[in-house]
Each structure stands twice: as C-alpha cells, then as structure tokens.
Amino acid sequence: xxxxxxxxxxxxxxxxxxxxxxxxxxxxxxxxxxxxxxxxxxxxxxxxxxxxxxxxxxxxxxxxxxxxxxxxxxxxxxxxxxxxxxxxxxxxxxxxxxxxxxxxxxxxxxxxxxxxxxxxxxxxxxxxxxxxxxxxxxxxxxxxxxxxxxxxxxxxxxxxxxxxxxxxxxxxxxxxxxxxxxxxxxxxxxxxxxxxxxxxxxxxxxxxxxxxxxxxxxxxxxxxxxxxxxxxxxxxxxxxxxxxxxxxxxxxxxxxxxxxxxxxxxxxxxxxxxxxxxxxxxxxxxxxxxxxxxxxxxxxxxxxxxxxxxxxxxxxxxxxxxxxxxxxxxxxxxxxxxxxxxxxxxxxxxxxxxxxxxxxxxxxxxxxxxxxxxxxxxxxxxxxxxxxxxxxxxxxxxxxxxxxxxxxxxxxxxxxxxxxxxxxxxxxxxxxxxxxxxxxxxxxxxxxxxx
Numbered sequence: 058x059x060x061x062x063x064x065x066x067x068x069x070x071x072x073x074x075x076x077x078x079x080x081x082x083x084x085x086x087x088x089x090x091x092x093x094x095x096x097x098x099x100x101x102x103x104x105x106x107x108x109x110x111x112x113x114x115x116x117x118x119x120x121x122x123x124x125x126x127x128x129x130x131x132x133x134x135x136x137x138x139x140x141x142x143x144x145x146x147x148x149x150x151x152x153x154x155x156x157x158x159x160x161x162x163x164x165x166x167x168x169x170x171x172x173x174x175x176x177x178x179x180x181x182x183x184x185x186x187x188x189x190x191x192x193x194x195x196x197x198x199x200x201x202x203x204x205x206x207x208x209x210x211x212x213x214x215x216x217x218x219x220x221x222x223x224x225x226x227x228x229x230x231x232x233x234x235x236x237x238x239x240x241x242x243x244x245x246x247x248x249x250x251x252x253x254x255x256x257x258x259x260x261x262x263x264x265x266x267x268x269x270x271x272x273x274x275x276x277x278x279x280x281x282x283x284x285x286x287x288x289x290x291x292x293x294x295x296x297x298x299x300x301x302x303x304x305x306x307x308x309x310x311x312x313x314x315x316x317x318x319x320x321x322x323x324x325x326x327x328x329x330x331x332x333x334x335x336x337x338x339x340x341x342x343x344x345x346x347x348x349x350x351x352x353x354x355x356x357x358x359x360x361x362x363x364x365x366x367x368x369x370x371x372x373x374x375x376x377x378x379x380x381x382x383x384x385x386x387x388x389x390x391x392x393x394x395x396x397x398x399x400x401x402x403x404x405x406x407x408x409x410x411x412x413x414x415x416x417x418x419x420x421x422x423x424x425x426x427x428x429x430x431x432x433x434x435x436x437x438x439x440x441x442x443x444x445x446x447x448x449x450x451x452x453x454x455x456x457x458x459x460x461x462x463x464x465x466x467x468x469x470x471x472x473x474x475x476x477x478x479x480x481x482x483x484x485x486x487x488x489x490x491x492x493x494x495x496x497x498x499x500x501x502x503x504x505x506x507x508x
Contacts, residue, residue, distance in 0.1 A: 058238060059294045061302050065241075066234035068306050069196060069224045074188035075490075082488055084312045085187040087457060088154050088194070089171075090464050090484040091316055092164040093501065096147045097477075098320070098390055098467030100129050100505065102368065104262040105146035112138035116272075123279065125176035126502040128169065129471075136173040137275040140222070143169035145268030150390065151372040152320035152467065156194075156310060157450060159201030160253070160423045161214030163221055163314070166271040167193035170222045172501060173275065174229045175494055181229070183492030189225050191311045197221025198310040200245075200290075203298035207291075213251045215266025215273070219244040220290060222274025236281045243277035243287035257359055260373040315450030316460050319388040324357040325375040326447035327428035328412075329388070332379050335432055335440050336386070343383050343402065347435045349410045351379060353428040354418040362412070364404050368393050379430075380406035390467070418444075425452065471505050 058066075099105045109130050116138025118124045125139035126132065134142070147153055147165045155162045167190055175181075200220040204212060223244045227237040249269040256263050277287070292298055319329060328351045335341065353375070361374040371377055371393040380403045381392045391397055418427045426447040432440045446452045455463075461481060468477035483497040 058234070059289070061299050062238055062241075062289070062294050063234070064302065064305060065196065065293055066237055069192045069228055070232070070234060070237065072188070072192075072306065074182065074184040077188055077191055078309065081191055081309045081311050082184065082187045084309075084314070085190040085194070086485055086487055087460055088164050088311070088314055089168055089187070089190055089487070090481060091460055092147060092153055092168040093480060093484065094464035094467040095150050095152045095320070096128055096143055096168070097471050098152070099146045099150035100471050102146070102149060102394065104149035104368070107262070108142045108145035108268060112142040116141060122177055125173040128172055128501055129504060131502055131504045136177055137272050137279070139173040139176070140166070140169040140275045141268050141272035143172065144271035148264040148267040149262055149369070150320050151264070151322055152317045154314045154316050155323055156198050156201070156314050157423055157426070159198055159214070159217070160205065160211065161201055161218065162265055162267060163194045163197045163214070163218050165214070165265070165267045166218045166222050166274065167197070167225055169271050170225045170275060171229075172498075174226055175498055178229055180493050180495045182490070183487030183494060183496070184490060186487055186494045186497075189228050191309075192228055193221040193225040194311045194314070195305060195309070196224040199301050199305065200292045202301045203292035206301070207295070207298060211253045213249065213253045213256065213266030215249040215251065215268070215270030217248065217270075217292065218267060219248040219270040219274035219277070220292065222271055223278050226275060226278035230278065230282065232278065232282060238288045239286045240277040240281035241288065241290035241293060243280055243285060244274050245290040245292055246287055247273045247277065249273070254359065257356070257373060260361055260369040262369055264369070313451050315447070316455050316463070318449055318455065318463070319378065320372065320390060320393060321378045321388060322360060322373050323426060323447060324354070325360060325378045326449070327426050327445050328353055328357070328375055328430055329378050329382050330448050331428055331430035331442035331445035332382050332432070333386075334445065335430060335442050336383065339440060341432070341434075343406055345434050346383065346406070346409060346432055348433045349379065349383070350431040351375065351410065351412045351428060352415040352418065352430070353412065354422040354426070355414045356422060357426070357428065358412050358414040364407055365398055367398065371398060375412055376407045376410040377403065379410055473506070476500065
C-alpha cells in the first residue's frame with residue numbers, strides 16, 4: 058500500500074464528520090439538493106424510464122441486504138442497479154453540477170450511491186451523510202485529474218467518478234483500508250473508458266458514462282467486501298499522479314463545483330449567458346435580431362449544429378440553446394423535449410446563428426469556459442458582449458437562493474410543491490448534528506403520485 062493510498066484511506070474511512078469544514082458541509086448540502094432536483098426532473102424523460110426498467114430487468118439481487126429502492130420509483134433492485142438507474146437518469150437531463158478541472162461531473166454518481174447504500178446499512182447522521190458526499194467528490198475529482206493528465210484520450214466522467222463511488226461505499230459499509238484498496242483497483246480497471254468527444258459528435262443517451270461509473274463503483278465495493286482483488290488503482294498509486302493527491306483534506310474541491318443554470322451541456326453556457334446579458338441589457342426580442350455570431354472554445358464549437366431531433370442532441374447543441382434563450386429568456390425541460398424539439402420560432406433563430414472557435418477561449422479551457430457573442434440588429438447596430446465566463450461556478454457563482462429556486466423549478470412539476478419543499482428542507486437540515494439521513498430517506502424513494 059503506497060503512502061498516497063494510505064492518505065486516501067485515512068481521509069475516506071477515518072476523518073470524522075465534524076472535522077469537515079462548515080463551509081464544505083454547506084456546499085455538500087447544496088450540491089446534494091441540486092443533484093436531487095435534476096434526478097427528479099429527469100424522471101419522466103425517456104432515458105430515465107428506460108434506465109429504471111433496464112435496472113429492473115438486468116440488475117436484480119438474490120441477497121435481501123443487497124437491495125435498494127430506486128430513487129423516486131420505489132421498486133427494488135440491487136444496490137448497483139439502483140445507483141445505475143438514478144445516475145443514468147440524472148446524466149440524461151444535463152443540468153447537474155460539475156468541476157471545471159476534471160471536465161466532468163461527480164454528484165451524478167455520488168448522490169445515487171449515497172441513496173442506494175443507505176438502504177443497506179443502519180441509519181446515520183445528517184453530518185455523516187454530508188461527509189460521505191464530500192469524500193465522494195474529493196476522491197472522484199482527484200481521480201479525474203490523474204486520469205486526464207496521464208492518458209491521451211478525453212474520457213467520460215464514468216471512467217473516474219467510479220472511484221468516488223467506491224469511497225462513499227467504503228465509508229458507509231465499513232470496509233477496511235485493504236478492502237477499499239482492492240475496490241479502487243477493480244473500479245478503475247472496469248470503469249468505462251468511453252470517449253467523450255465521440256458522444257459530442259453523435260449525441261445519444263450515453264451522455265457522460267456516469268450510469269456505468271455508478272454501477273462499476275458499487276459493484277467493485279461489493280466484490281472487494283467478498284474478497285475479490287484488483288489493486289492497485291494507478292490513478293491513485295502511480296508515482297506520476299501523486300501530486301494530484303497532495304492537497305486532499307486541505308483544498309476542498311467540494312466548494313469549487315459549478316451549478317448549471319440550464320439543462321444544457323456546460324460548454325454552451327458561456328454563449329448562452331453572453332446572449333442572455335445582451336438581450337436583457339438592451340431590452341431585445343427575437344424580432345430585433347438579424348444575426349448572432351458566437352465565438353467560443355474548440356470543444357464548445359464542436360457541439361451539435363442545427364435543430365436537434367431528440368433530447369440528447371438538444372442538450373449538446375450550442376445554436377439550439379442560444380436560440381431558445383433568445384426566444385423565451387430561459388431554457389427548461391419543456392424546451393428540450395417533446396414539441397420543443399420542433400419549435401418553429403427556435404428553428405428560425407438557429408438559422409441566424411454562426412459559431413466559430415477562437416484561440417484565446419480555447420487556451421483557457423478546461424479551467425475556464427469563456428465565449429463572446431456579437432449580435433447584429435435589424436437596424437444595423439452591432440452589440441458585443443465581450444468575454445463572458447459561464448455563470449454558476451467559482452468565477453461567477455449563483456446565490457444559494459438561486460440554487461434552491463432551481464431545485465424547486467425542476468422538482469415541483471413531478472412531485473408537487475409540498476413534497477418538493479419537504480425534500481428541500483430535509484436536505485438543508487442535514488447540516489444539523491441532530492439530523493438523520495432517514496429524515497430525507499423517507500421522502501426520496503416513493504414514486505410520484507402521477508407516475
């Protein structure tokens with residue numbers, strides 16, 4: 058066992074909940090709430106329904122203490138299947154949090170893992186739940202940095218966030234350091250080394266590979282519990298990645314996640330925000346606009362062009378997202394599903410949008426997501442946004458009230474206002490020493506009344 062892994066094991070298994078900074082616990086509660094909102098909002102979508110039905114068909118369990126109810130569904134599958142279903146569902150409504158340096162997402166697997174594992178262990182405190190969430194974020198984020206800096210291809214989040222799931226499972230299920238080490242190796246070996254830019258070029262329900270990251274992470278932890286071996290995980294134990302783990306427990310990545318204001322790929326957000334600001338500052342409507350020029354970074358410029366014919370393409374389309382903002386001043390689930398995909402007004406605006414890569418924006422990626430927008434009005438005036446960073450992260454944070462408002466926007470249509478408010482209050486109350494996870498658990502497994 059290397060010194061680096063020993064540090065990771067001590068952090069994940071031995072750090073007391075009360076020893077995590079108060080600001081970190083508060084951030085964990087907010088990310089937990091935000092992720093649950095997207096999970097709820099994604100429930101009626103086709104990908105979410107298929108994921109739950111797939112879990113029921115493929116991932117049953119023969120052991121009573123290894124089953125869990127699927128989030129906002131109520132049917133029992135294996136804990137790996139429950140985590141898979143919720144992560145896949147969440148991943149397919151592209152509104153969940155992320156971390157700029159990893160070019161990917163963590164809460165999408167950590168929250169489903171927490172909920173699934175909680176079904177198989179005794180009740181635990183709210184602060185312990187937030188500690189487990191934080192551990193998942195901190196381990197997954199550094200695994201992502203290690204992977205991105207040691208391989209040539211750009212892999213989806215599932216390739217590395219599976220290790221964060223192992224950390225959550227090891228903490229809550231009481232694995233020892235050696236079992237956790239074997240589980241990390243299993244998860245890394247079997248984690249989906251899927252290529253992100255392939256999905257960008259041809260958007261589908263695969264999204265960011267996080268459903269399989271959750272499935273692999275839980276499966277690895279259970280296998281290691283039973284004695285299966287797989288260590289080491291080289292994204293933790295290789296000498297060349299040691300630098301990515303040196304600040305574990307001192308620099309809190311948990312406090313540097315971004316929250317998405319829109320259920321659209323983060324790479325499009327800077328352009329959306331730049332357009333939004335110009336529209337509001339100059340009191341514009343779509344009728345005022347002749348053309349829109351978007352200048353952005355390379356990965357953003359690679360997003361789907363034209364009008365999408367399904368939700369996956371809609372969430373990975375920069376022109377469609379910008380056009381929707383121009384048309385309606387917001388982007389909601391109704392715009393990326395159903396009749397929103399064939400909206401003639403949005404289509405007419407898409408035809409007026411051009412996208413180009415600009416070197417200065419590409420050079421700042423992935424640490425920053427910056428774009429600039431130039432709008433030519435029908436009266437001949439030209440309005441320039443200047444460089445705009447996507448809001449929602451440390452560079453341009455959303456207020457806590459905005460994150461809570463976003464949760465209610467996504468959760469209330471499916472669950473009703475009263476149940477959504479109860480979940481909101483239970484999540485935020487997890488920071489209290491006297492709180493229990495079961496206070497939240499009582500609210501998050503049953504299916505919506507209108508399923």
